[in-house]
Amino acid sequence: MNLIKITEGKTKLLIPEVEKLTRKNIVFFNPQMEFSRDISIAIAQISKPKDFCDALAGSGARGIRIANETECKTTVNDINPQAFELIKKNKKLNKVDIRATNLDANLLLSKEGFDFIDIDPFGAPVRFIDSALRSIGNGGILAVTATDTSALCGTYPRACKRKYDAAPLRTDYYNELGLRILIAYLTRSALRYDISIKPIFSHCTRHYLRVYLQIKKSRKDANKILGEINHIQHCFTCLNREFSKLDELKSTCTCGADLRSAGPLWTTGFADPGFCERLKKQLINDNFRTMHESVKLVELIEEEQRVEIPYYNIHKIFKKLGIPAIPMNEIMERLNESGFIATRTHFSALGIRTDASISDIYSILRD
Ligand SMILES: C[S@@+](CC[C@H](N)C(=O)[O-])C[C@H]1O[C@@H](n2cnc3c(N)ncnc32)[C@H](O)[C@@H]1O
CATH class of the missing domain: 3.30.56.70 (N2,N2-dimethylguanosine tRNA methyltransferase, C-terminal domain)
Known part of the structure; x- marks a missing residue:
């Protein structure tokens, strides 16, 4: 594997030299995800976790950056032995005190507790969510990426049904439905452990969806958020859309046409406006290469929390x-x-x- 040296944020990284980016690369590194990693760094700087786990780390880019650019104790893990070797090289290059591990993420998360867990797999994150929820501490942050947008956003409804136990719908706001289905899936998984969640920041960028959930271990709070998971009804004739409880679904729109349904999905804010303010300030302060794009994104997301119904x-x-x-x-x-x-x-x-x-x-x- 030929390696090249790059700098991302304030961190030097050795990454594989590849002609074409595919998941079959010996070690996976996507330079386009710098934007997503910059936001993660800023969120970790704000939330100041004690114990961060980059559970599916590839070259270790995110975890090594967290260790180098924040104060937090970091575990950087990947199941691929060659990724593990590269993580150790990146550790040495930056002289950071991380713990590199070469385990199945589910095994690592089942054995140990963390208060900021990053799940960044190929495709659907679903098979890592239960162990992440058992591992995460009260008040911690669970960050999840999903790149299987074709399932979540309605191109392959059966895949969405299988993986997320939800029905998507190919509407004009398909990507927002995908994000809301993902948050509802994560929430429903958390509720089974009497865990309540709050989406502090979420975004849909290029080919992926990314969600940051604040965890609260409280049965009382878990009960409170039950009502935030509902369905949506959409009319393809007049474009009307309405959130609806399962037992209140209607078959006909006010225009007389048939209504179609999707869900279960998250029907309230997908980001916290107060947190967006802090994130914006942190990103300006960090002044990463992606600063203009990321600040614009955070401003838009903060503003759009004023309306819950999809765009x-x-x-x-x-x-x-x-x-x-x-x-x-x-x-x-x-x-x-x-x-x-x-x-x-x-x-x-x-x-x-x-x-x-x-x-x-x-x-x-x-x-
Ligand atoms: C999309 S890449 C991660 C990219 C990385 N987070 C970054 O920012 O560059 C997904 C990684 O998950 C690893 N992986 C797949 N299954 C795993 C498992 N069960 N446990 C741990 N790592 C796994 C793969 O080897 C691959 O490196």
Whole structure:
């Protein structure tokens, strides 16, 4: 394996030289995930964990950076022996005091406790969630990546049913449904252990979904969040969408067309606005290469927490109306003038979040 030396954040990394990035690479390293790793570093700097575990570490990029750029005790693990060798080389290169391990992540997490666990697998994270929930301490953070967006976002509904026990739907806001299905899956897994969760930050970027959950071991709190997992009903004729409890699902939309359902999914905020503020400040302070992009993302995500109902694709709306689209700012102004909240969304440049109903949106834009 030929290695090249790069710098990410404040850390030097030896990474494999590859012609094409695939999961068959001897050791996996994706330079595009620098953005995701920068956000993790900032979150660890804010939350100050005592014991961080990079459970599926590849070259060790995230864990080595956590050890080098924060104060925290770090375990960096990968099942692949060649990844383990590279982790040790990166440890030496940065002179950091990490513990490198070469174990199955489920074995490591079943034996030991951590208060910040990172699960970054190929594809679905589901087979690591139970052991991560048993390992994580009260008040800790569980960070999870899912790259199987085709299952979560509705291209392969049977895969979503199998892995996440949920029905997706290929709507115009498919990526938001994918993220909400992922959070609901993680929450339902946690509830079985009387653990309550709070999504402090989540995002959908390029080919992956990423969620940071704050853990609280409390049966009382677990009971409180039960009501935040529901279903969504969508009308493909008029584009109406509504969250609904399982026992209140309807078959017909107010427009008379059939309603389709998806879920279970998480129906409230997927980030905490107060935490977003702190994250933004930390990212500005860190001044990583990805700073402008990451700060913009955090600002958008903070803003869009004002509206829970999924975003509308403005092209679809104008196509339904049969009139030419007007600029996004003008749409937002018109909605604001009519007394509604209107924000952009990080899920799509063509998306708009609003608390206006679909019939309000049509009448405001038709004028
Ligand atoms: C997507 S890569 C991780 C990338 C890494 N987190 C980064 O930021 O560069 C997934 C890694 O999981 C490892 N892996 C797969 N199954 C595992 C298991 N059961 N236990 C531990 N590691 C595992 C693979 O060897 C691979 O290195």
